[in-house]
Amino acid sequence: MLYLVPSPIGNLQDITLRALEVLKQVDVILAEDTRNSARLLNHYQIQKPLTPYHQHNEHKVLQHLVDQLKQGKTMAVLTDAGTPGISDPAFLLVRECIRQEVKVECLPGATAFVPALVNSGLPINRFCFEGFLPLKKGRQTMFRKLATEERTMVFYESPMRLVKTLEEMAQYFGGERLCCVSRELTKMFEENKRGSLAEVAAYFKQKTVKGEIVIVVQGTGE
Template identity: 45%
Template structure:
């Protein structure tokens, strides 16, 4: 490779056949591979006959390694960044490294491939024209519930990652905060031998896991249907006319408050309407 480049390389999340020919070729040709866990990644490299040396680059040493790798890139080396599985930086280390080398004008190139989030979204049957990814929820129930309260009002599809030892506790919090009837999709062990996709209400999905402990094992993507969009009540013509007249005498906030007192409409709704009139 003639030009110094940092390649952000996706690796399989389970099924080794998802490794792309391009990813294999890049990993063979770069000067060094920055791996989240070199012992874990060694098995992958051995499987594909990749002999490129590795150095560890994880959340505990990334700032230091970013400077080390930047120096190598500036000397003409090429570097590949991989995580334990899937696409680096998606709930995995790599942000510091990518930002550091980009700020120094080094070329950064993606080598796309597997990603548990995208794989789960593609089979969820939920709307994906807009979606939000939170990553992992807080480990403690109190923090998790607080986060779920803010996520729960979103009207678009949203997703989180969850682990084996917390999935049932998380679903209990989902039920408490979002309600038993919120529709969710649980994607477990994507691309692996025991891949499972379960869809239904929170209560239905929780019951399935409670009755079958095997369904509690593995790595999870939890996808949640967005909250229903609340239809805004239209202000009737007479009230709108009265508000318009009152705006000639009073500020918008005061006029909205007066009309709200006598009409039953919400003050904010009337205030928003008054702004369009002005």
């Protein structure tokens, strides 16, 4: 059995009782960053073997992990924050487990884009999740394609690229397009900055930005 276990996106209390129970029961935990996962496990006094599982080794260890699962081991995938597979490692392993008839179960839990979307004030009846934009190849093509997207759009971004991305969105979508930038969700210094793309870009250009970031942008369908 392979379990996908959502981890808190900030506040360590944002983990389900069931997730804690699964982490206590599995044979091994596949961790995107063993140091981050160790902090969470230590907080809840859970002692289990941790195996690195991240974007740099997931192809290499894929078949070995599936073989162990087929031999009867139970494993949990634990990423740094949020639900495994959402802009985090897990897809390849899930697909291979399904192909080789290994049971997979995903627990409900934290995902950063959901609270960011809901508290943005933008329409949430229809939306599209784009994750991280391409860094170079295909980036302009993606912006041009999304410029006519009718649904509310959700993106992940790093602090270093936030202002550049907002300025590019203003260029391709129009500076008056409404947006909301959420960072440090569930933490002490949570911030949700709402306004036009031009206004929000100018706001963040004047300050040092830290933490995980979600950008929610108005679609053309309003």
